[in-house]
Amino acid sequence: MTSSSPESFLPLKPIQIGILDEAEPLKAVATWGAIGAEAVLTQCYPVHISLFHQSFDVVAARLEGLNYAATLQDHGIRVLMVRDLLADALTPKTSFKKEGVISAMLKKAKAVQDQYNTRVQDSNDLIATLVEQDITRYGEEKALSLNQALSIDPQLPLGNSLYGRDHMNVLLDARVVSRMAKDIRRHEVGLYELIYQQHLARHKTITIPSDETFEGGDAYIHNGTVFVGVGTRTTLGAAVSIYQDLKPQLEQYGLKFAIVEDDNPFGRSFGEQQESMHLDTFSNPISRKEIAVCVEEAQRRKIRFLNTVNGTTAISNGLGSFIDYLEKTEDNIAVISEEEQKGFGCNFLLKGENPDGDCTIFVPLRMNTETNNQLERMGKKLVYTNLLESTKGYGATHCMTGQLLREV
Known part of the structure; x- marks a missing residue:
């Protein structure tokens, strides 16, 4: 399985739920998957808002997330990759243009860094690179709609969505x-719920x-x-x-x-x-x-x-x-x-x-x-x-x- 084949993770039928003991064999999970520019924007905020322990390489973390999901699936565990499924679930908006979405994200990143006197090295290049990777993965319309939903529409970007147990x-x-107790995490729950409602059994x-x-x-x-x-x-x-x-x-x-x-x-x-x-x-x-x-x-x-x-x-x-x-x-x-x-x-x-x-x-x-x-x-x-x-x-x-x- 490779990170270029997200369809490999799509569920074939609704997933049953149930846990009677944490030690019983694990059969099905949800992970965020291919983290994107939302995590770069999140790093622009000070720690007490972002909740991030320290700055990190989001491009490398993206590959880690994909490899982790693949490892779980290689061990016989069904995996819902929530970010991939969101790209399919959100209604694509043909009015979005790549340059406009990237420009809005860069503007937001600059405004936040100026407000809090923070600096994320190469943030502009990272945001553009990660949006391009999403376009390759999902197609342009879906990728732009996804980035709009994760980074532009919410007041605070949803970079913490990576931690998929908390929802x-x-x-x-x-x-x-x-x-959720923290402002930056509250909006994540609704997006995860959208996927759970579509892919879990009653x-x-x-x-x-x-x-x-x-x-x-x-x-x-x-x-x-x-x-x-x-x-x-x-x-x-x-x-x-x-x-x-x-x-x-x-x-x-x-x-x-x-x-x-x-x-x-x-x-x-x-x-x-x-x-x-x-x-x-x-x-x-x-x-x-x-x-x-x-x-x-x-x-x-x-x-x-x-x-x-x-x-x-x-x-x-x-x-x-x-x-x-x-x-x-x-x-x-x-x-x-x-x-x-x-x-x-x-x-x-x-x-x-x-x-x-x-x-x-x-x-x-x-x-x-x-x-x-x-x-x-x-x-x-x-x-x-x-x-x-x-x-x-x-x-x-x-x-x-x-x-x-x-x-x-």
Whole structure:
């Protein structure tokens, strides 16, 4: 499979959804795919707006995204490449001219850099190059409509769309639609939803109340429990709402529901908030009863369980830290150092545990040698995806992947 054949990724039939455990074999996902000029424009903003960790080579990240999707498909996983599908789904506007769209993007890039006194090296050339690559990939009308929708129409460009887990989360047989906490990410959800509505089989969706926020990286199902992170991106009220919607299914499957709570998230610096923004940035299952975790962050987080008492949702107190709980319930814990956690050591993607117990993990970076060596000592097979540029935004294989279906 090559990056010049996007049709290879188009779904042949609607995709079923469902996840009962993060360790079950992964069958279908969504990724952004061929990131484009929207990420160059996003880098023109200061970090507190862009949310990007550092500047990165978008042309190289584009190839990484395509290769990553191909790697997943080579491992038997169905892949929805959302950006490609958007190019097909958006109504082409024949009135758009290449020179006009590129000119509008360059004007926006200059205005933003002048306003915030930021500089993106060779931004004009990069934008023009990436638009041309889109034209080659999609045809001119579709490419121009796509770039208009991602970079010009929204007030803030949608470069963070690369991190495709955050727009939703499949829990049991329901899909929770995210309500993003940060301005630059809110408009992404509607575009992802357009594709999900077209390409997923009928399923239950859960919406978050308008005064709450939830992001997909803040939840997973592991070892008989639905865990939801509560911190800077996901509110307690959102977690309670999800619990109440899932309650019949929790009873059906005999699952518990817990929050992993930072009770003072905004008492931390912006950088510290980013480093542990979601549950999957500091913890990640590696089999049915094994987990990788950064102990320092897990010690800070408190675990509380939700139950229904006399028809009212009750939240437990005084159960200790997340790491205290894991030490009692897990067969093995892979301890991830703070240094490697900050380098996305926890943010890998588990392909799943086979009936014979074998586990394959898609690892974002080779440089996290302590983490990678530990996982291999625990018997895990590592597939290196080499996301050197993509991870400089703020996320890795787990953040970049919207998981849709896991089943034995």
